[in-house]
Amino acid sequence: MPTITSSPTESRKRSQTLRPSDSVAGLLAKIILLGLVDAFAVYVLIVLFMQEKWAVLVLAAVVTLVINWIYLRRGGLPAKYLAPGIFFLLIFQVFVMLFSGYVAFTNYGDGHNSTKEDAISSIQLAAQQRVPDSPAYRVTIVEQGGEFHFLTTDPDGDISIGSTEEPLEGVSDAVTDGTGKATELEDYRTLQFDEVLANQAEILALTVPFSEDPDDGTLRTSDGSTAYVFSPTLVYDEAADTFTDAETGTVYSDSGEGTFVSADGQQLNTGWKIDVGFANFTKAFSNEDIRGPLLQVTLWTFTFALISVLSTFALGLFLANAFNHPNLRGKKIYRILMILPYAFPAFLAGLVWSGLLNPEFGYVNNTFFGGANIPWLTDPLLAKFSVLLVNLWLGFPYMFLVCTGALQSLPEDVNEAARLDGASPWKLFTSIKLPLLLVSVAPLLIASFAFNFNNFNVIYMLTDGGPRFSDTTVNVGATDILITMVYEVAFGSGVGRDYGLASALSIIIFFIVAVISVISFRQTKSLEEIN
Amino acid sequence: MATETPTPLLATPSQGATAPPPERRKQSFGAWFRDKGWRHVVAVLTTAFAIFPLLYVLSAALNSTGTMAGSNVLFSRIDFGNFEELFSNPNRPFGKWFMNTLVIGVVTSAATVFLGALAAYAFSRMRFKGRRVSLLSLLVLQMFPQLLAVVAIFLLLNFITDVVPWLGLGSQLGLIMVYLGGALGVNTYLMYGFFNTIPASLDEAARIDGASHVQVFFTIILPLVTPILAVVGLLAFIGLSSEFVIASVVLNDPDSQTLAVGLYSYVGQQRSENWGVFAAGAVLAALPVMALFLYLQKYIVNGLAAGSVKG
Numbered sequence: 001m002p003t004i005t006s007s008p009t010e011s012r013k014r015s016q017t018l019r020p021s022d023s024v025a026g027l028l029a030k031i032i033l034l035g036l037v038d039a040f041a042v043y044v045l046i047v048l049f050m051q052e053k054w055a056v057l058v059l060a061a062v063v064t065l066v067i068n069w070i071y072l073r074r075g076g077l078p079a080k081y082l083a084p085g086i087f088f089l090l091i092f093q094v095f096v097m098l099f100s101g102y103v104a105f106t107n108y109g110d111g112h113n114s115t116k117e118d119a120i121s122s123i124q125l126a127a128q129q130r131v132p133d134s135p136a137y138r139v140t141i142v143e144q145g146g147e148f149h150f151l152t153t154d155p156d157g158d159i160s161i162g163s164t165e166e167p168l169e170g171v172s173d174a175v176t177d178g179t180g181k182a183t184e185l186e187d188y189r190t191l192q193f194d195e196v197l198a199n200q201a202e203i204l205a206l207t208v209p210f211s212e213d214p215d216d217g218t219l220r221t222s223d224g225s226t227a228y229v230f231s232p233t234l235v236y237d238e239a240a241d242t243f244t245d246a247e248t249g250t251v252y253s254d255s256g257e258g259t260f261v262s263a264d265g266q267q268l269n270t271g272w273k274i275d276v277g278f279a280n281f282t283k284a285f286s287n288e289d290i291r292g293p294l295l296q297v298t299l300w301t302f303t304f305a306l307i308s309v310l311s312t313f314a315l316g317l318f319l320a321n322a323f324n325h326p327n328l329r330g331k332k333i334y335r336i337l338m339i340l341p342y343a344f345p346a347f348l349a350g351l352v353w354s355g356l357l358n359p360e361f362g363y364v365n366n367t368f369f370g371g372a373n374i375p376w377l378t379d380p381l382l383a384k385f386s387v388l389l390v391n392l393w394l395g396f397p398y399m400f401l402v403c404t405g406a407l408q409s410l411p412e413d414v415n416e417a418a419r420l421d422g423a424s425p426w427k428l429f430t431s432i433k434l435p436l437l438l439v440s441v442a443p444l445l446i447a448s449f450a451f452n453f454n455n456f457n458v459i460y461m462l463t464d465g466g467p468r469f470s471d472t473t474v475n476v477g478a479t480d481i482l483i484t485m486v487y488e489v490a491f492g493s494g495v496g497r498d499y500g501l502a503s504a505l506s507i508i509i510f511f512i513v514a515v516i517s518v519i520s521f522r523q524t525k526s527l528e529e530i531n
Numbered sequence: 532m533a534t535e536t537p538t539p540l541l542a543t544p545s546q547g548a549t550a551p552p553p554e555r556r557k558q559s560f561g562a563w564f565r566d567k568g569w570r571h572v573v574a575v576l577t578t579a580f581a582i583f584p585l586l587y588v589l590s591a592a593l594n595s596t597g598t599m600a601g602s603n604v605l606f607s608r609i610d611f612g613n614f615e616e617l618f619s620n621p622n623r624p625f626g627k628w629f630m631n632t633l634v635i636g637v638v639t640s641a642a643t644v645f646l647g648a649l650a651a652y653a654f655s656r657m658r659f660k661g662r663r664v665s666l667l668s669l670l671v672l673q674m675f676p677q678l679l680a681v682v683a684i685f686l687l688l689n690f691i692t693d694v695v696p697w698l699g700l701g702s703q704l705g706l707i708m709v710y711l712g713g714a715l716g717v718n719t720y721l722m723y724g725f726f727n728t729i730p731a732s733l734d735e736a737a738r739i740d741g742a743s744h745v746q747v748f749f750t751i752i753l754p755l756v757t758p759i760l761a762v763v764g765l766l767a768f769i770g771l772s773s774e775f776v777i778a779s780v781v782l783n784d785p786d787s788q789t790l791a792v793g794l795y796s797y798v799g800q801q802r803s804e805n806w807g808v809f810a811a812g813a814v815l816a817a818l819p820v821m822a823l824f825l826y827l828q829k830y831i832v833n834g835l836a837a838g839s840v841k842g
Contacts, residue, residue: 099686311787340582361600456678
């Protein structure tokens with residue numbers, strides 16, 4: 001940047017009248033970046049257009065236009081600096097929160113994850129049985145773009161190709177072997193025998209429909225070289241909106257709850273997503289199986305967060321005080337060793353401590369307690385204690401650092417004056433240092449509470465929420481906090497994934513956190529300091 | 532900028548104290564203990580509490596008997612068998628996990644620092660409509676971690692998979708984008724406070740010399756605020772290296788997973804069996820983070836102190 005030599009007044013005038021022109025490199029960078037963003041946006045818009053997802057298409061178009069408007073117009077400088085961060089913030093923090101709110105009012109989950117049309121075709125595809133005495137189709141497994149297809153030769157010698165996604169379609173230019181079986185096709189790669197073996201699971205799952213209508217049946221293979229005709233046992237009647245079992249004649253109709261149900265209450269496995277209103281919330285508060293555990297989990301979440309903050313703060317403050325001595329030998333080395341737990345990844349800490357506290361083989365029982373079999377992680381009360389202990393181990397260095405900083409920034413003259421007035425060290429600490437310290441540390445304590453309220457890692461890695469409650473079917477336990485319960489309901493190995501219920505639980509957490517933060521911000525008045 | 536606050540305060544009196552050593556000898560043990568001795572006792576006890584789990588995992592890593600029961604006498608046996616096994620299991624590609632974590636962590640924290648700094652610059656140097664409201668919203672939003680919306684994040688990425696497969700479920704780039712949703716928030720706050728301590732007269736002078744706002748940002752502000760950038764970047768990296776929930780939901784293929792997800796799978800079901808190999812993985816996973824932390828320690832301490840003072 002060459003400095004322009006001119007008198008101060010002149011240059012000031014220039015900077016007021018003219019917008020300082022960006023350098024060529026800057027302009028170029030701007031054009032390239034905006035071009036890339038727009039190119040990507042156009043690509044996304046085209047895909048959305050092809051998939052006929054109109055609502056998202058409009059939204060994406062508007063976002064693209066806004067981005068271009070922000071960067072192409074003159075002025076509006078703050079928006080240019082804020083836009084990139086806010087873009088991600090709006091999509092992946094604000095939007096997903098609102099979306100959680102929406103999901104909480106649906107029955108989204110295992111067996112209910114798509115539209116009714118998708119559910120119907122997937123029921124038709126799933127309920128297929130081999131047609132007895134149906135002819136054998138000879139197949140060759142070919143691959144294109146990572147997807148497997150059947151290259152089939154039907155009993156009449158006609159050759160066609162298809163995959164799970166695309167129904168069979170006749171081809172004429174396939175290479176055949178001596179028996180007339182098609183073995184190769186242009187643009188497709190024929191799988192060798194060992195590749196077929198390696199991709200067994202995927203090939204066995206291939207269900208190639210004869211046409212767009214699943215009622216026409218499908219081809220499946222069990223060995224990668226011969227395929228048989230399968231036809232649906234459940235037939236969909238579009239006019240009546242029912243499924244009829246071809247063998248038993250049972251009729252399944254829309255239950256209004258996102259599933260097809262027969263008269264005697266039999267339910268077809270695949271359902272679809274519908275809006276269920278407050279059903280998830282009602283379930284959380286009225287279903288015996290969930291209400292009891294939810295209440296216990298909520299209480300424990302508060303206890304856990306509160307004790308974690310208090311214990312780490314107490315220890316950290318005590319240590320900061322003990323080390324706030326002008327000449328203490330080895331202070332540096334103590335400090336480094338002491339903050340090591342803070343530097344140790346939290347998820348590993350939970351796992352390592354779960355080993356240390358293992359009742360049979362763990363170090364703590366074997367070394368400190370002479371081989372006693374103390375159930376640190378499997379007794380409800382001890383497990384809670386262990387979780388708090390491990391969190392103390394993880395959290396006290398942070399409080400130690402914060403308190404040290406805050407102590408050192410306290411005005412020395414106040415201390416001096418109190419000391420001259422004959423205040424004891426304890427008095428000095430409780431009536432002068434602590435109140436002053438709390439003023440500056442209180443917002444961090446609140447933040448720490450909020451963090452521990454959702455401290456997933458420690459709980460999940462140490463006890464996985466266990467020991468499990470015995471009086472419920474939901475897979476939660478004595479040390480589960482709300483967020484681990486949400487994870488368990490949504491992604492756990494338990495009964496089935498229930499995204500709707502999990503989101504409803506998240507919304508409950510949102511409200512609790514919101515109330516806490518409003519109260520605490522009022523208390524500390526920290527918001528008023530922003531200018 | 533790196534004002535090491537404690538050092539000047541401490542240096543002077545300690546030099547004064549070491550100068551006359553005989554004086555200290557005269558001090559009775561009781562007086563010494565009341566003044567300093569108990570502090571050493573506290574320090575040794577706390578240090579022991581702080582480091583014994585770390586020593587334990589290090590010892591287990593170096594002990595190739597491999598089971599938890601065999602790891603109970605610290606450093607009874609030292610070899611590298613666990614480490615060899617760690618790198619030779621194709622179903623649990625530790626080397627890949629390590630690289631994945633490193634790449635995701637570095638890219639995300641660099642982008643986080645950049646996005647946060649852009650926003651902090653705007654908040655600190657420009658006055659515009661809605662500024663106060665935006666700052667307050669950031670403060671409030673950070674009370675709601677993304678973790679809470681993990682179900683919605685999963686469903687959103689599931690949707691993105693249909694439109695742009697390489698940004699959806701299973702994609703590390705998608706995961707990075709999700710993480711960037713949290714780029715503003717507390718980071719911007721920390722940086723904003725720090726940016727405010729840089730006198731505005733500096734950039735005004737540059738503007739008078741004809742520098743554009745972009746040049747002011749890159750050549751004047753950023754170099755001066757390096758300490759806070761390092762703190763934010765490092766804290767982001769440390770946070771990301773421990774992030775389990777979202778990563779476990781987004782990355783389902785072992786080859787693309789991060790250390791947190793991968794190492795959990797090592798001991799998720801049967802904790803005591805793979806213990807030695809897991810410990811070796813834990814040591815390797817923790818070492819870079821800890822080294823970085825200690826190296827940049829003084830920045831972190833200053834940053835935290837600054838944060839606590841300014842609230």
